[in-house]
Amino acid sequence: MTSPSHTDATEIPDRLRGPLARMLASWEFLLLIVAILIFFFNTQASPYFLDAWNLSDATFNFTEKAMIAFAMALVIISGEIDLSVASIIALVSTSMGFAVQFGVDTPLLIVIAIAVGAACGAFNGFLVAMMGLPSIVVTIGTLSLFRGIAYIVLGDQAYSGYPASFAFFGQGYVWWVITFEMVLFMAIAILFYTLLHRTSFGRSVKAIGNNPTAALFAGIRVSRVKFILFVLTGIMSAIAAICLTSRLGSTRPSIAVGWELEIVTMVVLGGVNILGGAGTILGVFIAAIVMGLVTFGLGLLNVPGIVMSIFTGLLLITVIALPIVIRRTHRRAS
Amino acid sequence: MKKTTTLLTAAVLGGAMALSPVHADDMRIALVVKALGIGFFEAAAKGAEEAAAELGGVEIIYTGPTDTTAEGQIEVINSLIAQKVDAIAISANDQDALVPALKKAMSRGITVISWDSGVAQEGRQMHLNPSSNSLIGNMIVKMAADQLPDGGDVAVLSASATATNQNIWIEEMNKVVGNYKGINVVATVYGDDLSDKSYREAQGLMSSHPDLKAIIAPSTVAIVAASQAVSDAGKTGEILVTGLGLPSEMAGHVESGASKSFAIWNPIDLGYAATMISYNLAKGEATASAGGEIGMGRLGSVTLSDTLDGAMSDPFVYDASNINDFKDIF
Numbered sequence: 028m029t030s031p032s033h034t035d036a037t038e039i040p041d042r043l044r045g046p047l048a049r050m051l052a053s054w055e056f057l058l059l060i061v062a063i064l065i066f067f068f069n070t071q072a073s074p075y076f077l078d079a080w081n082l083s084d085a086t087f088n089f090t091e092k093a094m095i096a097f098a099m100a101l102v103i104i105s106g107e108i109d110l111s112v113a114s115i116i117a118l119v120s121t122s123m124g125f126a127v128q129f130g131v132d133t134p135l136l137i138v139i140a141i142a143v144g145a146a147c148g149a150f151n152g153f154l155v156a157m158m159g160l161p162s163i164v165v166t167i168g169t170l171s172l173f174r175g176i177a178y179i180v181l182g183d184q185a186y187s188g189y190p191a192s193f194a195f196f197g198q199g200y201v202w203w204v205i206t207f208e209m210v211l212f213m214a215i216a217i218l219f220y221t222l223l224h225r226t227s228f229g230r231s232v233k234a235i236g237n238n239p240t241a242a243l244f245a246g247i248r249v250s251r252v253k254f255i256l257f258v259l260t261g262i263m264s265a266i267a268a269i270c271l272t273s274r275l276g277s278t279r280p281s282i283a284v285g286w287e288l289e290i291v292t293m294v295v296l297g298g299v300n301i302l303g304g305a306g307t308i309l310g311v312f313i314a315a316i317v318m319g320l321v322t323f324g325l326g327l328l329n330v331p332g333i334v335m336s337i338f339t340g341l342l343l344i345t346v347i348a349l350p351i352v353i354r355r356t357h358r359r360a361s
Numbered sequence: 362m363k364k365t366t367t368l369l370t371a372a373v374l375g376g377a378m379a380l381s382p383v384h385a386d387d388m389r390i391a392l393v394v395k396a397l398g399i400g401f402f403e404a405a406a407k408g409a410e411e412a413a414a415e416l417g418g419v420e421i422i423y424t425g426p427t428d429t430t431a432e433g434q435i436e437v438i439n440s441l442i443a444q445k446v447d448a449i450a451i452s453a454n455d456q457d458a459l460v461p462a463l464k465k466a467m468s469r470g471i472t473v474i475s476w477d478s479g480v481a482q483e484g485r486q487m488h489l490n491p492s493s494n495s496l497i498g499n500m501i502v503k504m505a506a507d508q509l510p511d512g513g514d515v516a517v518l519s520a521s522a523t524a525t526n527q528n529i530w531i532e533e534m535n536k537v538v539g540n541y542k543g544i545n546v547v548a549t550v551y552g553d554d555l556s557d558k559s560y561r562e563a564q565g566l567m568s569s570h571p572d573l574k575a576i577i578a579p580s581t582v583a584i585v586a587a588s589q590a591v592s593d594a595g596k597t598g599e600i601l602v603t604g605l606g607l608p609s610e611m612a613g614h615v616e617s618g619a620s621k622s623f624a625i626w627n628p629i630d631l632g633y634a635a636t637m638i639s640y641n642l643a644k645g646e647a648t649a650s651a652g653g654e655i656g657m658g659r660l661g662s663v664t665l666s667d668t669l670d671g672a673m674s675d676p677f678v679y680d681a682s683n684i685n686d687f688k689d690i691f
Contacts, residue, residue, distance in 0.1 A: 285430075326443075329440075
């Protein structure tokens with residue numbers, strides 16, 4: 028199950044290390060240690076940290092973003108990227124808000140949301156997979172396009188008046204401090220874990236990311252897989268949009284602005300190779316929690332948001348640079 | 362030991378920042394702004410600190426997100442709820458989206474008020490407006506009248522003809538203009554909040570009304586354009602410009618004499634008043650109810666309307682005597 032994420036693909040070792048050694052050296056294990064350390068630091072830094080309700084509130088910092096991050100991980104593993112996710116949230120939320128004005132009730136709102144999200148994803152997927160355009164260019168374009176539509180519809184206005192039953196998705200509790208969003212986040216994590224690590228579809232995603240030409244010759248329908256991945260990301264963005272809109276109780280076109288970068292950060296921090304080909308869902312799962320703990324911990328100390336962005340930026344650069352630097356020094360040594 | 366760890370963690374995680382000592386018996390009031398790093402809000406924080414010093418036993422937590430988003434403010438609100446602060450005074454990025462988070466804060470016993478930019482009524486106990494429409498309408502004509510003891514012709518250079526705020530202020534001004542002897546409003550023109558159009562409209566006013574004594578511009582764009590047009594025409598001292606403007610943009614024109622005085626809210630007073638109101642509500646010394654009064658320290662008291670909002674004071678007048686203190690703030 029452990030992927031060869033941070034070993035050099037061109038080097039084939041004579042003998043694999045034992046499972047325990049591999050686990051200890053894995054990125055996921057390192058992240059877990061970081062998560063535990065941050066948790067410990069937080070308990071020491073603020074007397075308010077270790078409180079079930081506070082921790083429960085803090086999960087909202089990452090659950091919605093992480094839902095998209097799982098799908099984004101697959102896209103990045105396949106060697107593509109989707110920067111339009113936050114704009115899909117805006118368009119989905121606007122569509123739901125528009126429908127509410129005509130008295131549409133919760134079940135149909137969900138259907139509308141998923142349909143709009145899937146359509147946005149399909150549009151990206153069509154341009155990338157079928158037309159063969161580079162995903163970074165296409166999704167920067169749709170980043171402006173999707174949010175642009177939301178701005179045309181709403182301007183400086185807001186939609187509100189969502190039905191009371193709709194509030195459950197972003198504000199509801201399943202049991203005690205366990206929110207609906209937490210349960211959904213866990214379920215989606217398991218779903219994506221199975222998809223990436225336990226199905227042939229997941230195998231082909233990795234194969235495409237490592238070498239799309241070889242994957243094509245091996246009989247993988249590359250463009251179809253990529254198309255599905257973009258639709259999947261659109262659907263996950265729609266689910267995140269449902270949760271966020273429900274939590275806010277209203278829609279403005281500026282909803283979730285800038286989230287795409289935080290989501291990509293989460294994925295890369297989770298050990299997914301930004302160049303494609305390798306990564307695990309477990310890594311992204313822990314990375315989401317790490318980022319949630321960091322933002323909540325710094326928030327409790329009233330650290331200004333600007334310092335937090337600096338911290339996230341440094342974290343991202345370190346995480347990308349570290350494996351590369353280690354690999355170089357390692358190669359020089361041998 | 363614990364303090365050392367705290368400081369260490371803060372240094373490691375947060376870099377340089379002020380970590381003021383927390384006394385358990387202090388009342389903690391959070392001043393939440395639209396985004397950090399904006400001069401207007403930094404000035405409001407100064408006012409809040411002034412109020413805290415006056416009250417004693419009050420700690421101000423000045424905070425806000427990096428960019429002006431509702432999601433960012435919700436994260437801030439959640440962390441303030443977690444810290445069990447006593448009061449939150451917020452200038453909102455979104456009047457609707459913050460309601461669920463602020464409702465949660467109130468349900469956990471935290472006093473919540475909005476100031477400057479309001480929150481929908483169910484999400485706060487009261488809202489503090491910097492001023493009121495009638496006070497603004499009165500102030501803009503009063504400033505002109507103060508400089509024109511013998512009266513004279515004045516003209517209004519507004520934003521667009523559909524600008525809600527400006528239209529209300531002009532309407533309020535026209536209601537009270539009779540109280541100022543000899544002041545005669547000869548024209549109202551619109552510069553659409555565009556610098557070049559406002560400038561041309563000001564030139565037009567000067568040529569079509571040779572006896573014009575003052576231009577009243579209740580828009581921050583128009584007042585700068587009008588001042589520029591007056592000095593370019595060499596009519597500084599003959600035609601006076603006044604209205605609503607920002608000290609940073611108007612400092613040069615006050616110095617040149619094109620504008621003797623103008624008004625806008627004072628952010629320091631606003632932060633001071635928000636803190637005083639939060640304190641009084643959290644202490645239980647006042648309650649937010651329609652028609653009720655809440656004390657604001659040196660600024661007197663605010664009376665709440667049926668929608669539980671109130672106006673702080675007259676707009677603050679800026680002139681040669683105080684502009685240098687404010688021009689770097691906003």
